[in-house]
Amino acid sequence: MRPSIVLFGDSITEESFGEGGWGAYLANHYSRSADVVLRGYSGYNTRWAALVARRAISSVSPSAVAAVTVLFGANDASLPDRASAFQHVPLPEYQDNLRAICAVLRARWPSAAIILVTPPPVDERVRVRYPCLGDASGLPERTNEAAGRYARACMEVARQAGFRAIDLWSRMQMFPGWETSFLRDGLHLTPLGNRLLFEEVVFALRDANLSLEALPADLPLCSDIDRDNAVDCFQFQQQ
Amino acid sequence: MRPSIVLFGDSITEESFGEGGWGAYLANHYSRSADVVLRGYSGYNTRWAALVARRAISSVSPSAVAAVTVLFGANDASLPDRASAFQHVPLPEYQDNLRAICAVLRARWPSAAIILVTPPPVDERVRVRYPCLGDASGLPERTNEAAGRYARACMEVARQAGFRAIDLWSRMQMFPGWETSFLRDGLHLTPLGNRLLFEEVVFALRDANLSLEALPADLPLCSDIDRDNAVDCFQFQQQ
Known part of the structure; x- marks a missing residue:
C-alpha cells in the first residue's frame, strides 16, 4: 500500500x-513511494x-496516511x-483549536505522524506595502513579535501532545537576510524559503521513519530490471 | 467529494x-478543487x-477519479x-498494450475521462550525446521518425476507442526551435515543454467538463467569507 502524506494548512x-x-518538492522527492495530498x-x-x-x-x-503536516497561525496572529x-484568533483559542484539529486528524488516522509547523516570521517593513482593504494607517496588519508568540504557542502544543514540530519562525531567523531570502512579501515564502521548509519536513519525516530510504519503491526501478x-x-506483480 | 486526476506514464x-x-502545475491549478495523483x-x-x-x-x-492521463511510447519506440x-516494443503490441492499460483503468474508474498522450518528439542530434550503457556506435537509441510512428499509433488507439488524446509529438513540432525550447536532452521536457503539456492537459480536461470553473472549491474561499x-x-460544513 503506497502511503500518503497530507499537507493541511493556510496559504x-x-x-x-x-x-x-515545498509541496511539489515533497511530491517529487517521494515520486515512487508516497502520495502528497494538498489540503491548503x-x-x-x-x-x-x-x-x-x-x-x-x-x-x-x-487507511494509508502516514503523516500530516499542520501549518496554521500566520492568520491567527493578525x-x-x-x-x-x-x-x-486569541492566543489561548489558537492553542485549543490546534489541539482540536489534531484530535480530528488523530481520530481519522490513528497511526499517522502529526507534524506541527509554526507560522514563518514576518517582515513588517514589507507588509506595510501590502495594505489590506484600503487600510491607510501605514501600520502593518501583522508583526514579527506577534507571529513569534503564536510560534512558541504552537511548539508548546506539540511538546505537550508529543507531536513532532518545526519551528519555522525561529529556523528562518537563524539566517542573516531571512527577510528577503525566505519571504517574498514579508509573509509568504520565496523558492528558497520553500526549499528550507521542504528540508525541515523531510527531516521530520525521517525522524518518523518515513525517509526515502525507509519507504519501498512501489514497483521495480528501471535500473533494477534485468x-x-x-x-x-x-x-x-500480476494480480 | 473532491475528485482526483491520475497521471500514469513513464519518466x-x-x-x-x-x-x-506539468504535474505540479496541475496540482497548483486545481489546488482547491481536485487532487493530482502521480503514478509515473x-x-x-x-x-x-x-x-x-x-x-x-x-x-x-x-470512487473519485475524474480523469487519468496515459503517457507511454517514448521507451517503446526505442x-x-x-x-x-x-x-x-513492436508497434502492434504497443497498441494492444495501450488498449489493455485503458481497459484496466476503465474497469476501475468507469466514469473517468481517459486522456491518451503521445510521446514527445526526439532530437537525435542531442540524443547521441547521451550514450546508453557505454554504446559507442555514435548512433541515437531513438529517432524522431520512430517516435512519430508511435505517436500516430497512439492517436489511432484513442480515436478507435473514443478517448481524448493529446498529440504531443505534432504539437511541439509546430513551434520553430522545439528541439531546445521543449526538450532538455533531446527527449525529456524543459520547463517550457512542461508548460505546453500542462496547457494541453488543461484543455483536454476542460473538454471533459473538468475546467477550474466547472469544479467547485472544496470549502469557502477567503474572499467569499463574511x-x-x-x-x-x-x-x-460541520458534520
Whole structure:
C-alpha cells in the first residue's frame, strides 16, 4: 500500500505546489513511494480550520496516511486592531483549536505522524506595502513579535501532545537576510524559503521513519530490471 | 467529494513534479478543487506498464477519479537494434498494450475521462550525446521518425476507442526551435515543454467538463467569507 502524506494548512500550504513550492518538492522527492495530498486553505485561521477539518480530509483515504503536516497561525496572529482583524484568533483559542484539529486528524488516522509547523516570521517593513482593504494607517496588519508568540504557542502544543514540530519562525531567523531570502512579501515564502521548509519536513519525516530510504519503491526501478528477462521482474506483480 | 486526476506514464510523468513540472502545475491549478495523483514509472514501456497497471493504481481511491492521463511510447519506440533495445516494443503490441492499460483503468474508474498522450518528439542530434550503457556506435537509441510512428499509433488507439488524446509529438513540432525550447536532452521536457503539456492537459480536461470553473472549491474561499460573521460561513460544513 503506497502511503500518503497530507499537507493541511493556510496559504503557505495552498500555494505549496506553485513554482519551487515545498509541496511539489515533497511530491517529487517521494515520486515512487508516497502520495502528497494538498489540503491548503488560503486565509484560514485555526478557528475556521477546526470547523472544517473533518470535511477537508473526508476525501483522503483513511487507511494509508502516514503523516500530516499542520501549518496554521500566520492568520491567527493578525493583530486584532488592524486591517486583518477578522482573521485574528486569541492566543489561548489558537492553542485549543490546534489541539482540536489534531484530535480530528488523530481520530481519522490513528497511526499517522502529526507534524506541527509554526507560522514563518514576518517582515513588517514589507507588509506595510501590502495594505489590506484600503487600510491607510501605514501600520502593518501583522508583526514579527506577534507571529513569534503564536510560534512558541504552537511548539508548546506539540511538546505537550508529543507531536513532532518545526519551528519555522525561529529556523528562518537563524539566517542573516531571512527577510528577503525566505519571504517574498514579508509573509509568504520565496523558492528558497520553500526549499528550507521542504528540508525541515523531510527531516521530520525521517525522524518518523518515513525517509526515502525507509519507504519501498512501489514497483521495480528501471535500473533494477534485468535487461535480458525484463518481463520476469513483473510477473509477481500480476494480480 | 473532491475528485482526483491520475497521471500514469513513464519518466515524463514520474518527473512531472520536478521544477516547473506539468504535474505540479496541475496540482497548483486545481489546488482547491481536485487532487493530482502521480503514478509515473521511469523507463517503463507499455509491456511492463500493462503488467503492473492494476497494482500501480490499487492504492488510488476507486470512487473519485475524474480523469487519468496515459503517457507511454517514448521507451517503446526505442530502436530494436540500438542501445535501448531492451525497452523496445513492436508497434502492434504497443497498441494492444495501450488498449489493455485503458481497459484496466476503465474497469476501475468507469466514469473517468481517459486522456491518451503521445510521446514527445526526439532530437537525435542531442540524443547521441547521451550514450546508453557505454554504446559507442555514435548512433541515437531513438529517432524522431520512430517516435512519430508511435505517436500516430497512439492517436489511432484513442480515436478507435473514443478517448481524448493529446498529440504531443505534432504539437511541439509546430513551434520553430522545439528541439531546445521543449526538450532538455533531446527527449525529456524543459520547463517550457512542461508548460505546453500542462496547457494541453488543461484543455483536454476542460473538454471533459473538468475546467477550474466547472469544479467547485472544496470549502469557502477567503474572499467569499463574511468579515463580520466569518464563522457563519462554516456552520453548515460541520458534520
